[in-house]
Amino acid sequence: MYKEILSKIEQPEAFQPSEKMFWQDEYIAKQLLKAHLNPNHEGASREPKFIDASVRFISQLMNSGDRVVDLGCGPGLYCEQLAMRGYAVTGIDFSENSIDYAKSQASERHLPIQYRFEDYLNMDDVNTFDFATLIYCDYGALSPNNRKQLLKNIYRCLTESGRLFLDVFTVNKYHSFVEGKQWSMNNHGGFWSAHPHLEISHNKKYDDEISLEQTLVLTEESADVYHIWYQYFTKERLIRELRDAGFKVINEYSNVAGEPYTDRSETMAILVQK
Ligand SMILES: C[S@@+](CC[C@H](N)C(=O)[O-])C[C@H]1O[C@@H](n2cnc3c(N)ncnc32)[C@H](O)[C@@H]1O
Incomplete structure (x- = not known):
């Protein structure tokens, strides 16, 4: 389980889509x-x-x-x-x-x-x-x-x-983009899931003025990762x-x-x- 989850959040190549598309997920x-x-x-x-x-x-x-x-x-x-x-x-x-x-x-x-x-x-x-x-x-x-x-x-x-x-x-926004990792417990559901979940997010700058906001959403039954890429x-x-x-x-x-x-x-x- 641990290895499986880690593999989902290993640093993806720029613009690699996440397994799930958040725009079209019914709940999200x-x-x-x-x-x-x-x-x-x-x-x-x-x-x-x-x-x-x-x-x-x-x-x-x-x-x-x-x-x-x-x-x-x-x-x-x-x-x-x-x-x-x-x-x-x-x-x-x-x-x-x-x-x-x-x-x-x-x-x-x-x-x-x-x-x-x-x-x-x-x-x-x-x-x-x-x-x-x-x-x-x-x-x-x-x-x-x-x-x-x-x-x-x-x-x-x-x-x-x-x-x-x-x-x-613009690139000015790339320069003010803050890298970091954060987590939160959402016992009553939240933006990414209606179920209790742990949310781990990683904001990362890539070369060539690209950023990734990667979010891992862990519920009792699932481990989903979402990528939001941006080219400045x-x-x-x-x-x-x-x-x-x-x-x-x-x-x-x-x-x-x-x-x-x-x-x-x-x-x-x-x-x-x-
Ligand atoms: C940040 S929102 C902006 C919505 C709107 N332009 C506004 O400013 O109120 C981006 C929108 O683009 C849509 N979208 C993203 N990729 C798309 C695609 N490949 N085809 C059609 N719509 C898409 C999303 O569903 C979402 O509604």
């Missing part, structure tokens, strides 16, 4: 949705004021009547506001729980949003959208191959001169990846609310065009 997906909808918690979605400012800014970047796709839309916090501003919005997410919630909210509010329960790495739309968004730094959570695949899918799904707006964490970006690295995928850079910002770019910011947003 519910905790994530709660986190998305909690206005005081920035773990899954940003705080409402910032989302409002971001939507105001993003809609200035769009042309009226644009067909918009929000990739990794979660419970639809951006989709709803964009639909209220008159854009034809599609939201894509591979968390069924979030998509079900988003659909029910849209129908309650009579918003004509198309929600798709789908992995954006598998989307095959061609020439369909004028504007794509990928918000809350999801791009850096993907492995290099998956980032390439996603940019290929986005490029293909955009119409001629279609645009993509996305944000990432210099401006040059982000631009290189986008150019390699065929995009032209239009403008850079410090965040998706459109604050001017500075090299001190922990996030960077970028607007690119096909």
